[in-house]
Amino acid sequence: MQSTMLAEVSVRGAGPVGCVLALLLHAAGRKVCLVEKKPAAAKTPFRPIALSHASRLILERAGAWHGLETTPIDRIHISQQGAFGRSCLSAADAGVPVLGYVVAYEALLRALLDHVREKRIPLEAGAGGASLVVHAEGSASGAEDRDYGQEAIVALVSTRPTATDTAWERFTPQGPLALLPLAGRYCLVWGMHPERARVLCDAPEAEFLQALAGAFGARAGAFIAVAERARAPLALRVRPSRVGEREAYIGNAAQSLHPVAGQGLNLGLRDAWDLAQVLREAQDPGEARVLQRYAAARRPDAMTTVRVTDFLARGFLGANPLAGLVRGFGLTALDICLPAKRFFARRMIYGTSALP
Numbered sequence: 001m002q003s004t005m006l007a008e009v010s011v012r013g014a015g016p017v018g019c020v021l022a023l024l025l026h027a028a029g030r031k032v033c034l035v036e037k038k039p040a041a042a043k044t045p046f047r048p049i050a051l052s053h054a055s056r057l058i059l060e061r062a063g064a065w066h067g068l069e070t071t072p073i074d075r076i077h078i079s080q081q082g083a084f085g086r087s088c089l090s091a092a093d094a095g096v097p098v099l100g101y102v103v104a105y106e107a108l109l110r111a112l113l114d115h116v117r118e119k120r121i122p123l124e125a126g127a128g129g130a131s132l133v134v135h136a137e138g139s140a141s142g143a144e145d146r147d148y149g150q151e152a153i154v155a156l157v158s159t160r161p162t163a164t165d166t167a168w169e170r171f172t173p174q175g176p177l178a179l180l181p182l183a184g185r186y187c188l189v190w191g192m193h194p195e196r197a198r199v200l201c202d203a204p205e206a207e208f209l210q211a212l213a214g215a216f217g218a219r220a221g222a223f224i225a226v227a228e229r230a231r232a233p234l235a236l237r238v239r240p241s242r243v244g245e246r247e248a249y250i251g252n253a254a255q256s257l258h259p260v261a262g263q264g265l266n267l268g269l270r271d272a273w274d275l276a277q278v279l280r281e282a283q284d285p286g287e288a289r290v291l292q293r294y295a296a297a298r299r300p301d302a303m304t305t306v307r308v309t310d311f312l313a314r315g316f317l318g319a320n321p322l323a324g325l326v327r328g329f330g331l332t333a334l335d336i337c338l339p340a341k342r343f344f345a346r347r348m349i350y351g352t353s354a355l356p
């Protein structure tokens with residue numbers, strides 16, 4: 001096992017983004033260590049993750065895709081409650097084999113940590129010295145904030161018929177509602193006012209399912225059971241700079257987003273990929289010029305993804321009929337204009353990055 005003292009790069013935070021960076025750097029022959037404050041046995045609340053096709057490519061290149069239990073998404077249906085207009089994106093529209101893959105955060109993390117141990121990458125509780133410290137702690141300290149005044153209810157929902165390969169995104173006046181297929185059930189991520197989220201999270205099952213059917217309708221089938229209900233706060237946080245003196249920031253430590261478009265981890269994995277490319281040949285990984293190259297490479301992708309996500313989180317709120325009409329035309333236009341659809345879908349999959 002490599003010793004922390006000899007590490008060139010110390011990655012703080014063994015979440016999915018930190019682990020992937022460590023695996024990519026290890027594969028490139030760099031001496032890397034991981035520092036994690038959470039005990040190995042700590043449980044994480046249920047959280048669904050929709051991985052894009054680009055994230056699959058990154059995980060493959062990190063040697064961590066094979067054996068991961070995922071459910072493919074072949075189609076995404078987007079609609080709004082109380083107004084006309086809908087759009088349907090398919091893998092064929094985007095020119096990719098599969099639009100995305102749903103995995104439970106905990107399963108993904110477990111698999112990544114297994115690979116880290118298998119590769120004998122040091123994983124420790126305390127920080128040692130290194131030429132470069134990469135922050136992957138999952139929260140963007142010193143960041144610019146936007147509180148959406150919302151929480152998300154996260155849960156696993158059973159339907160009749162069972163979930164297959166379609167993901168659903170429905171914008172309601174109170175907040176966005178996503179259903180992502182996972183092993184025959186749907187993962188629900190439902191944004192709303194925090195007080196309503198608290199009430200619904202504790203409500204009897206039948207009452208919860210009735211509220212869900214009221215907001216979503218019947219297009220995914222009948223809601224028959226719910227499990228693993230939890231709440232998550234929703235905010236946008238972006239660090240003004242993703243580099244410092246012998247420091248770099250990746251994943252949620254650089255930016256954390258509203259989950260409406262399922263972009264947070266996908267963007268974080270592209271951070272890890274670009275940083276690994278920049279560090280691959282660098283003589284001194286902590287050198288200012290090297291870190292500036294990383295910051296410049298990430299700027300367009302991060303800025304675009306933050307703006308699109310923020311627009312989707314705020315632009316579809318409220319019950320104003322005129323705004324509903326404009327959004328309806330937007331969704332319909334996206335649905336019938338194939339080049340626009342392909343452009344939008346590929347941007348959500350690859351960002352502006354150079355992958356594949």
Ligand SMILES: Cc1cc2nc3c(=O)[nH]c(=O)nc-3n(C[C@H](O)[C@H](O)[C@H](O)COP(=O)(O)OP(=O)(O)OC[C@H]3O[C@@H](n4cnc5c(N)ncnc54)[C@H](O)[C@@H]3O)c2cc1C
Binds near residue numbers: 049136189232263268
């Ligand atoms: C409800 C919900 C649904 C989501 N759905 C999606 C989705 O569909 N698709 C998507 O791409 N993204 C999604 N996201 C976002 C995604 O979960 C995050 O972007 C992702 O987890 C960020 O990964 P990370 O490794 O940067 O941070 P984290 O996952 O937060 O991991 C950070 C790690 O650092 C450790 N740590 C913290 N402080 C320290 C310290 N001082 N020293 C050492 N270690 C430390 C923590 O214990 C943790 O293990 C969703 C988020 C939410 C809330």
